[in-house]
Amino acid sequence: MAKFNENFLNLKESYLFSEVAKKVKAFQDKYPERSVIRLGIGDVTLPLGKSVVKAMHEAADEMGSADTFRGYGPEQGYDFLREAIAGYYRSFGVELDPDTIFVSDGAKSDTGNITDLFSKDNTVLIPDPVYPVYVDTNTMNGRNIIYTAGNKENGFLPMPDKNVHADIIYICSPNNPTGACYSEAQLKEWIDYALANDAVILFDSAYESFIADPELPRSIYQIEGAEKCAVEFCSLSKTAGFTGTRCGYTIVPKGIVSKAADGREMSLNKMWNRRQCTKFNGVPYVVQRAAASVFSEEGRKEAKEMTAHYMINAKIISDTMTKLGINFTGGINSPYIWFECPFGMNSWEFFDFMLEKTGVVGTPGAGFGKNGDRWFRLTAFNNEENTREAMKRFETLFEGK
Numbered sequence: 001m002a003k004f005n006e007n008f009l010n011l012k013e014s015y016l017f018s019e020v021a022k023k024v025k026a027f028q029d030k031y032p033e034r035s036v037i038r039l040g041i042g043d044v045t046l047p048l049g050k051s052v053v054k055a056m057h058e059a060a061d062e063m064g065s066a067d068t069f070r071g072y073g074p075e076q077g078y079d080f081l082r083e084a085i086a087g088y089y090r091s092f093g094v095e096l097d098p099d100t101i102f103v104s105d106g107a108k109s110d111t112g113n114i115t116d117l118f119s120k121d122n123t124v125l126i127p128d129p130v131y132p133v134y135v136d137t138n139t140m141n142g143r144n145i146i147y148t149a150g151n152k153e154n155g156f157l158p159m160p161d162k163n164v165h166a167d168i169i170y171i172c173s174p175n176n177p178t179g180a181c182y183s184e185a186q187l188k189e190w191i192d193y194a195l196a197n198d199a200v201i202l203f204d205s206a207y208e209s210f211i212a213d214p215e216l217p218r219s220i221y222q223i224e225g226a227e228k229c230a231v232e233f234c235s236l237s238k239t240a241g242f243t244g245t246r247c248g249y250t251i252v253p254k255g256i257v258s259k260a261a262d263g264r265e266m267s268l269n270k271m272w273n274r275r276q277c278t279k280f281n282g283v284p285y286v287v288q289r290a291a292a293s294v295f296s297e298e299g300r301k302e303a304k305e306m307t308a309h310y311m312i313n314a315k316i317i318s319d320t321m322t323k324l325g326i327n328f329t330g331g332i333n334s335p336y337i338w339f340e341c342p343f344g345m346n347s348w349e350f351f352d353f354m355l356e357k358t359g360v361v362g363t364p365g366a367g368f369g370k371n372g373d374r375w376f377r378l379t380a381f382n383n384e385e386n387t388r389e390a391m392k393r394f395e396t397l398f399e400g401k
């Protein structure tokens, strides 16, 4: 009998959002007449922008004609998209070599797949709470994971501890689930720590387009030294409504190098390229054309309008929290609102309670780590009408309390 990867036994029974979906389905089967409002998984609701759809149509037409048809594309992504991404970074002062940009089907896949490049005997430092993919994928590989605590006291922005050594560090900013966002000075501390420890930072910037404060960095490469130690993952899922269309990108600078046991030099950029060429056949041409249009003047305008729309919902939710005197973070530079569970409940208890009483779905903080056990996440990605209705129902939970 083949030996299975027993590290899977160390995972929770199911992935967080599958668990939530299962519970919602059970609720709907039990009460088919009840209306459910989903503020759980961060899935967008607005349609793709007009210019994005136009670019997709045009690309589809090209695929239907012998003289413009395309077969396998470059595994790294088409130059037109890599250059468009480089142009976007230039708009906030970051100069990228297009060879360091790799187009993918999203940040979720890449933050998991990047683990292929690292040996099993690395210590991985992961904030708690955070997006569960980092913990799950390293658990699948059997790596030693240590945690850095995000909590009310540090505003869910843990800082490096120079007495602790790590080889790989995950940072998500704006953070999923807490919405907290690192400043330049804070990221500089992490970069200095990484350089002092010969560590690599895996920086997830999937929510950068929600940063409203011009003082906050949108990319880790805005900070000196990052090009020597940080890989950045980004995605068009939330920026431009691509959760179903699938397109993201990963930046692997050429300056991240290490020596193998036999003294040979290894470059993370070359290794990622090698990995992608072997295991990935690229994002569909039609999708890459659509993605490139997101970075055009018209596309950026459409994306900004989408973000602005979602941020109205974020304000509706955060205003409700303020009104009810509930402690929360996020909702300003992030589409997530992270609040302390009321009534002394833990997060799964509150999930069940709120669903049963109001039909509103959220995400239990415990799914993002042990420090999330008494916290809860709501997303701003539903429409305004549903968000208002959800908050009206949410307030009813507090009547007479």
Ligand code: MLT
Residues within 6 Å of the ligand: 040, 041, 042, 043, 108, 131, 176, 237
């Ligand atoms: C979330 O709700 O945390 C996200 O939608 C998950 C994801 O982006 O994969």
